Amino acid sequence: MSDPIRRSTKQRAAIYDVVQQLPNFHSAQDIHAELTQRGSRVGLSTVYRALSAMANDGDVDTLLRDDGETLYRQCADSAHHHHLVCRQCGATIEVDGPTVEIWTQHIAAQHDFDDVSHTLEIFGRCPQCRAG
């Protein structure tokens, strides 16, 4: 539980910048490619390490895709929230569900579980993609 010491490096700054600038969710490899594109030669391992550290610190938002790949995105507010994601174009809307939070707590309590967390993602097709 002790705060891990973290030094600020050019690489981490570059990675952070890219994540902030990219819309929607992207894989570590995407981000690495974008970095390379921009001329920042950062190792892939470093990208993975930095992203998971940021996710750990709550500085970026993560989403586990159906095939198990982890996607990262800038985090508007670090509060707990969920996502409505377009299956086709990946557009993401952050949603907030007090109802669901209460419901999960209730279910857990009902079965005498503690230390409760949950994952919830909504997938669908956005109006743009339906029109297109």
Added chain:
Amino acid sequence: MSDPIRRSTKQRAAIYDVVQQLPNFHSAQDIHAELTQRGSRVGLSTVYRALSAMANDGDVDTLLRDDGETLYRQCADSAHHHHLVCRQCGATIEVDGPTVEIWTQHIAAQHDFDDVSHTLEIFGRCPQCRAG
């Protein structure tokens, strides 16, 4: 969309039996190991193929773990439902959430999304594990 033709084989039967008999969620590799244990020499590829086919047909229930590994379990009722899973021992309770269903529909409609689905899992620590 045409129904794939499916022949019944000893291997598939054996795999199905194991899944039916094992409690909670297990990985394809777990199931393969159990099969080997019992003397059924079934190829690992076959286990993977059979399980994803069964999942596709709605004959077994799947869960995507945090690290991306897919877990399978016998499916009590094929109706839509969610899970309350013990992080420690893996004990699983099937839960049903009309509230959540309605809420996700509502959120999707609000943002004009259609063809909506969602994933929801609750993780926690069960009373047994807390006591132990």
Added chain:
DNA sequence: AACGATATTGACAATCGTTTTCATTTAGGA
């Protein structure tokens, strides 16, 4: 019961995302 088309199997290689290793570099306090 034998036939034949094709679905299925299984050993193995290949893939792909991610993690580890470890020697080298770098940040940042003393």
Added chain:
DNA sequence: TCCTAAATGAAAACGATTGTCAATATCGTT
């Protein structure tokens, strides 16, 4: 500046899953 531990990166290791393809088994037909 010096020093120590954190950070980096190239490459290898890893682990789950999928592809390959020749051999085999299923099942409707003869």
